[in-house]
Amino acid sequence: MTRPTRWQKMEETSGRVKKLRHELINTTPEICTDRAILISKSYEETLSQPYILRRAYALEKILLNMGIYIHEGELIVGNLAEKLRGAPVYPEYAVDFVLNELDTFNLREADKFIISEKNKEILRQILPKWQGNTVKDAAYQLFPSQAKEASQDLICILTTLRSGVGHMIIDYKYGIDNGLLGIIKEIETLMENLDIQDPSYATKKEYYLAVIIVCKAAIAFANRFADLAQSLADSEEDPTRKKELLTIAKNCQKVPAYPAETFWEALQSFWFIHLILQLESNGHSVSPGRFDQYIYPYLKGPLEKKDEDQEFFKELIDCLWVKFNDINKVRDKVNSIAFGGYPMFQNLIVGGQTAEGECAVNELSYMCLSATERVGLPQPSLSARWYYGSPETFLSRCCEVASFGTGMPAFYNDEILIPIMLQQGYTLQEARDYAVVGCAEATVPGVSETWLPGGFLNLTKMIELTIFNGHDHVMNKQYQFKTGEVECLETFEEFKEAYFEQLSYYLKQHVACTNILDSVHGSLVPTLFESVFIHNCLENGKTSLQGGAKYNFTSPNAVSLANTADSLAAIKKFIYEDKTITWAELKVALMNNFNNAEQLRQRLLNLAPKYGNDDAYVDAIAREVVERFSKEIQKYSNPRGGKYQFGLYSISCHVLLADKVGATPDGRKQEMLLADGGVSCAQGRDKNGVTAMLKSVANLDQFKSSGAALLNVKLAPSFLKDEKGLSNFASIIKSYFMLKGQHIQFNVVDAAMLRDAQKNPEKYPLLVVRVAGFSVLFNCIDRMLQEDIIMRTEYQTL
Template sequence: MAAKAPRYQMMDMVSERIRRLRERFIATVPEISAQRARIVTAAYEDTMNMPAVLRRGVVLSRILEEMDIYIADDELLVGGMAEMPRGVPLFPEYAVDFIMRELDEFETRVADRFVLPPETKEELRRLLPRWEGACLNDYAFPLFSEEGRKAAGNFCYLLTATRSGVGHMIVDYEYWLQKGIPGIIADLEGLRDSVDRMDPEACERLEFYKSALLMMAAARRFVLRYAALAHSQAETCAGDERRRELELIAQTCEHLAAHKPETFRQACQSFLFLHLILQLEANGHSVSPGRFDQYMYPFFKADLEAAPNAGEMAEELIHCLWIKLSEINKVRDKLNSIAFGGYPMFQHITLGGQDKDGKCAVNELSYMCLDATARVGLFQPSTSIRWFYGMPDEFLNFAVRIASFGTGMPAFFNDEVLIPNMLQLGYNLEQARGYAVVGCTEETVPGVAEPWLTGGFFNLAKMIEYTIFDGMDITTGEQQQFRTGAVEDFGSFEDFVAAYKKQLGYYVRLHIACDNILDIAHARLMPTVFEGIVMQGCKESGKSSMQGGALFNSTTINAVGIANVADSLACIRQAVYEDKIFTWAALKDALRANYVGHEKIRAYMKNRVPKYGTDTEAVDAIGNDIVNELYAIISLYKNPRNGPYLLALYSISTNVMVADRTGATPDGRKMGESLADGGVSCSHGVDKEGPTALLNSVAKLDPYKATGSTLLNLKLHPSVFEDDRNIAKVSALFKTFFLNKGQHIQLNVVDAATLRDAQKHPEKHAFLTVRVAGFSVFFTTIDPRTQEEIIARTEHFG
């Protein structure tokens, strides 16, 4: 029998408890729960005349007090989103249209399938119509301009947070752990009591404090409910060992209701309660734990000093926590299940980097968290490391080895670029050194910022289509309002680029106008008060993070398809203007026909023109010029929270989602073929000059313009990592890229043959994990189109 692959050897190195928990996780299909929807519906109907800030306090309090809870066999850490393992609640206050439309399809989906029992479905058919016309999206959509709605419908951009919470933040976990529930309640009471009631402006803060104190009191009762349940289960438990575990769970919860955590176990449980309540308040994804190895380390260190075997106990607790984080889930509509397939929640843990004094922050927990990612073998939490000049090679090599096991984790980030980017945004040096990664590859400073990091995905390639056809959408045949003139009248390549930049400016403005409306809608209807309790600035100002209460506020526009645009412009410059190989008429005919019958033109564009990703200066410069233009356009605007708009170069899987609505492009890409993956990755199949050429092209994009983040995918064959010498070579490759000011890089380490076999025999590959974009998922749970896109990425050998 063939030896197990290194990854599966690592997954064997866990306790029997973790094996059982992991196997149950894999065997359990996520199930939609109606409980939260039922509780929220009743709470909203009971509070119709209540201001939104207070209303949200009542709503969350009732959820925490009325939802059924469970403690599963073998669990050492407790808490869940619904009444059953892998249960998924609904958030009707944001949107019900897609749930009602797809109610009969959730169980038969190809990607992101959910169990939906008949009795749950019938209850939802009764509950959800009561929300029609009263959801957040019902408020926001009518306020978009007609052009704004049309552009979104044409996939010029994809708007996020229209049917869910915003998420994409890192709260002050350290404050929560250092204060504990009683300490935070005392802080809120002190702020409430210090309000000068003769000052009308100060009096407005009282509403926030009342809501926040309602929530914290409910959070305390929520914790005590788990204590009571653990005691109850212990009384009827047959086994002595499990009875002792249940009593310890009860004691831990009782302690947390009355005191701040003191041990690593208590800190893990306290962290999990906070993380779950944030999810139950607003179902935005990318609620990220941040620098877990830093704020948890004092508890770990104290345990080690008190007991020699504390490290082993901590290891199992981390493994249990990784499984609990993997259980957190949300229901997305069918279209978004393509872009976000595989049930990801983008809960990002950032390891290593620097401390506030600029010294190396790597500690024992940093290693243990990376090790847990490999041994537990699930897709959550996302893990990353921060690299800087002072990082020991030992830690980088260890991280590369963990990545070689094929989970797509960790990803790698460059302090030498990202700390200066944080300084650009106004953070002080200590804050900038404390940055962490949110969601995919976005960066923020924990506990002080509401960064709204996915203000939407802007389709750069669609603007090429609109420029060539003077505003005509060739996928629908519809003429758009904004026009830049017939390309036949452009006398030079520079004229064409100028027209393209005008299209960018017009549609970016439409995009931002829609984002502003969404921003206001969330502030008015869905103020995130509980998040504000653990976000610096919110308690002091008496405003939730959605209302601009955080110390720092921003919104990020995420540009998709920079490689396709650079390649398309290079093809136009060479084939139409410089060498005059094809006329505009011939090229337009080819694009309209999706290259059918025009194979000669397509072959020339794909094979005879240098491309981004091959270290070709002339093409890379085009890409950088578009980055500079986007930065200049986006920097003109501020959001309703008086923060800047930022540029990011990443796509998640929207490069697949927009493929059918983006016409054929001059780089030889056909309509229906996905755009370039990642964000700054090259188009599929272009990087034939090897990874070094690709990294050189990426490094030529100004890293200080994309302050919202960049995303680079690199696919390496498993044979690259056959020994320690090759591990060191990959580490050296990464270091060179970072010294050249690359921001980020992440790996897929899997061969195409394995992926093809997983398509044919999914039952044999339950744990096969791939890096889709800034997140990892089980390959067999994602949409076939996304599977094909991953397989199509160039596979580099040693």
């Protein structure tokens, strides 16, 4: 029996959802100015107020005055900006890039934004007033010179220099089940019980006053939509739509102020809370977390009674799935390459275990999978948890959905991630309740401020700096830190130690910048609304960015592990063991990008062991790099009293950083990309099949990379053409997880289709691909990132 295609599955959604989806993907994102205007006015009006109250009044002004709309046919309402797919401006974080790019946002190859001349003029009037008063300005004044230099030259990437922290999974259940009015009463009680002898009395009281302001503003924001829906209903002639609008009005009058009672109310309450988090701060990766656990109680009764329209429940979920794709963010040019394709990383995870250790799979878990299949858009970024007790039917359904090529769900392994959570200090019940935030970063919802956007370090650049003794021949620049001339390093162990000294030095610079940013965010842009739903913040009387959360981590990420391991393996083999290449020969070849040295490049490329082929020679090197990074990172603490951890994933930083790294000893030329993912192999170098590749990756001690260990795999659609193929697919996942792999995700698309999509983009408006820990519309990413996905090894068989 022939399996249906992805396109056929997408026809199974309702006409309403098809229309909403069509309008969304055919809308060019626009930069909107409401938020920038309103926050600027608020800050001018509250100059004499304590800073935390200024933040509260600013969010209040935004929620009470920004433009709102209800799109025709919508069932879940609430907008981030004045236009569909619009992106607000957040001047408190940075204004330089907006002012510099106002006339070029629409000229970008990817992540384009249009902006009207009127709005350009508004921003040219408003934004200069913020100069010297932003997060970026404050941090730059404090950065040590060498650390700032490393950041500016992209040896290290700081992801929170011009934007919010994001990367949160709040306790949505707390908000939906209790309602904001109930939470306000709790806050008022805490405030009444403050001890006037407590030295922190004043700061705690200011905090409580501030969170009450934002909670009341959130209720008023929802009421504005209730009024709008009522107004639209009054003039609506279609009786069906009129009834819908009246229900929307009733829902928005009730939630999130009061506890939700129906499934529709729960979804609307969730959306308002989720939306306001992103109006407060523009940090991405605001993730729904275990949606199937906290929303299911509102669906379970109606499903059991079977007296309500089951198809309508599906339509509600589909409408919410479309809404996720309305959330957008404008990034500076550099970060639009590092985060290509307008990704917002709203990770929603299903399955796994309950806090008590029972199977957590329920009917909503399956409905979420089906919604992703039907709607076919990149957000939410759907993930699935697996453990030994997972139902085979659940894994099979996950595989079936993934086989349609959206790159979702990504798969996560409870058998390693729960022990990692325990290793970090979470209780067993908390650990079992982990979810994934952003790309691939496991955390526990509602109790954690993990600062997972701890930036990125370019591991392969440090190979170059070791070989050339701190000289960057790409930029023709000498850095202060040197590890000696390589010709004086007599053994591979000595060279390797020199490399780890470079790594240690630049990690130190990166931590210095990150900790400064951590402090600046806590003092200048505390996220009040977020802190209401992060446990211990209310009790401690401070936001999560100020250390109020129960658990506090910071997690930088390592980019290009595969190129690093392959380069070290080539150096070990050819220079130190075989002695068939001299340092002089290699340095000349690298400086000249292998011009007139193609034969040497081919030797490096084809005769040295390559990570991803179950070759112990190079796999041991990759493992050691991970272990040394882990050992080094554990030396550091953050300003919130927490420890550092690290992750192995790249987003699309491997594209951004590629031409910042010269030719490398693995045979890569400067213009070639670095390896994608985090623990993935360099493109096309895994020659021995998928099993060998998985064994190489599993050889890494993934307990060490507690921030993430992201693995991309590309399968040919023919691999999954029948039930046997789907069974083999499930076997790949289980085999890797039994080897203690953390995470695995799949692109199921053939290179021929992608090439055709490059030539004829109009034929593929809904072609979704997996980049790293996120999926995007193929037409929304630049040519280099498209090429990266095409060049990845495409497995045809086991």
